[in-house]
Amino acid sequence: MIINYIWRVYEMKKWSAIAFAFILALSLIPAQEGQAKLKDGKYKVNYTVMNAQGTSASYGNDYFVKPAIVTVKNGKMTARITIKKSNWIKKFSATTGGNKVVSRNKKKNTRVVQFKVKSLSAKKMTKVKTRVEIPSQNYYHSYTMKLKFGTAKKVK
Numbered sequence: 129m130i131i132n133y134i135w136r137v138y139e140m141k142k143w144s145a146i147a148f149a150f151i152l153a154l155s156l157i158p159a160q161e162g163q164a165k166l167k168d169g170k171y172k173v174n175y176t177v178m179n180a181q182g183t184s185a186s187y188g189n190d191y192f193v194k195p196a197i198v199t200v201k202n203g204k205m206t207a208r209i210t211i212k213k214s215n216w217i218k219k220f221s222a223t224t225g226g227n228k229v230v231s232r233n234k235k236k237n238t239r240v241v242q243f244k245v246k247s248l249s250a251k252k253m254t255k256v257k258t259r260v261e262i263p264s265q266n267y268y269h270s271y272t273m274k275l276k277f278g279t280a281k282k283v284k
Contacts, residue, residue: 165203166198166200166205166248166280167200168200168201168202168203169199169200169282169283170197170198170199170200170282170283171197171198171199171200171280171281171282171283172195172196172197172198172280172281172283173195173196173197173198173207173248173277173278173279173280173281174194174195174196174277174278174279175192175194175195175196175209175275175276175277175278176189176275176276176278177189177191177192177256177273177274177275177276178253178273178274178275178276179273179274180271180272180273180274182253182274182276186271186273188217188258188260188271188273190212191211191212191213191216191217192209192210192211192212193209193210193211193212193238196208196209196275196277197209197283198245198248198277198280204244205244205245205246205248206226206242206243206244206245207242207243207244207245207254207275208230208240208241208242209240209241210238210239210240211238211239211240211241212237212238213237214232214237214238214239215237216260216261216262217258217259217260218259218260218261219257219258219259219270220241220256220257220258221243221256221257221258222243222244222245222254222255222256222275223254223255223256223257224243224244224245224246224254224255225243225244226242226243226244227241227242227243228241228242228243229241229242230242245277248277248278248280249277250276250277253274253275253276253277254274254275254277255272255273255274256272256273256274256275257270257271257272258270258271258272258273259271
């Protein structure tokens with residue numbers, strides 16, 4: 129009986145040590161810095177509009193249609209996103225450059241903007257400067273936000 133007890137304690141400690149070693153080994157593997165380099169083509173990429181610090185979703189997150197369309201050509205990425213309430217969001221400018229309005233839909237009050245993207249890594253979010261103007265509410269403010277991109281899925 130005592131031998132049985134000692135044997136069970138030994139087995140538990142052995143498996144605990146194996147589990148601890150496995151967890152330790154996983155923690156030593158370096159975190160991947162974003163996604164692998166994408167091949168030329170078009171991708172759907174979900175994203176979140178984050179606050180200026182990049183710590184939580186911005187109140188403005190709901191004013192953007194998801195996902196973004198990211199195009200890769202010769203290793204360079206551009207993103208296209210649709211802005212809702214286009215008449216309120218007067219300015220949208222990514223600090224990565226290449227900013228332009230691709231299309232507008234006055235009936236739906238949306239516009240599609242395109243800009244350069246350097247990385248889809250959550251550690252290297254794309255910084256964006258915006259200007260919101262709502263005259264009926266006497267609301268005129270500028271904001272800095274960050275775009276946190278998710279996993280890219282190739283468009284067929």
